[in-house]
Amino acid sequence: MEEGNSQNQIQRSDIGEENTQTLESNRITDQHLLQFLDSTDDYLTQMDSLSMMLRQGWFELASARYSMGASRVSSAMLDLNSHSAATSVQVSEDVDSGVRKARFALCKWGSSDNVKQGFGEAKLGDDSLQLRHRSSSPFSESTEKASPQNGAPLIVDDQIQKERSKSLSVFGTLVSPKLRTAQLSFETALEKLVEIANARSTMLSTFDQVNKKLEET
Known part of the structure; x- marks a missing residue:
């Protein structure tokens, strides 16, 4: 009798461990699935926001x-000579999140500081991803004024403004305010494209995690 009771206890212990492992595996699978749904929702939201920005820009x-005349605002005014890119995208591998995925950062107007800032904003946005997150406005300020507390001068912002004015100088000295607004709209849309690339990277990586868990079960 004692041997039979001992065997029953061992079997119950094994069953309990299996149930615990199954519950833990299901919990991890559910977590990956929720992350995938969150990233998909964020991706679709960003795409809709990009569409609104582009419509506004056009x-x-x-x-x-219309205000300046078709002869002044046309492709014939553009400088088609080869020159260095004012804005570029830097790609790296994100290993901090525990999931291998590509990380994109925008370098605006050739500033390396903007790359670091872009990485920080992208990482913060990825960590705070929520299913019901909606942006209150499709447009955001392209540049933020530095506060006196952090000691950062406004030189960077002034340089960006000079670069923006320089890029519009091909259309003449005096340009319509609408042209400057259009420039900001397309610049913001470019930032949104990088956010979309990061959202898509997160979505694909979480989808792979879900598939791996399903294959293991």
Whole structure:
């Protein structure tokens, strides 16, 4: 009898351990699935926001062309010579999140400081991803004024403004305010594209995690 009771206890212990492992595996699978749904929702939201930004940008560009004249705002005014890119995208591998995925950061107007800032903002946005997160406005300020507390001068912002004015100088000295607004709209849309690339990278990596868990079960 004692041997039979001992065997029953061992079997119950094994069953309990298996149930615990199954519950833990299901919990991890559910967590990956929720992350995938969150990243998919974020990706679709960002795509919708990008569409709104582009529509607004084209509308403002059309308004500028109407006020300045078609001869001044046309592709014939663009400088088609080879020159260095004012804005570029830097790609690296994100290993801090525990999931291998590509991380994209925007370098605006050739500033390496903007790359570091872009990485920080992208990482913060990825960590605070929520299913019901909605942006209150599709447009955000392209540059933020530095506060006196952090000691950062406004030189960077002034340089960006000079670069923006320089890029619009091909259309003449005096340009329509609508043209400047259109420039900001397309610049913001470019930032949104990088956010979309990061959201898609997160979505694909979490999808792979879900598939791996399903294959293990």
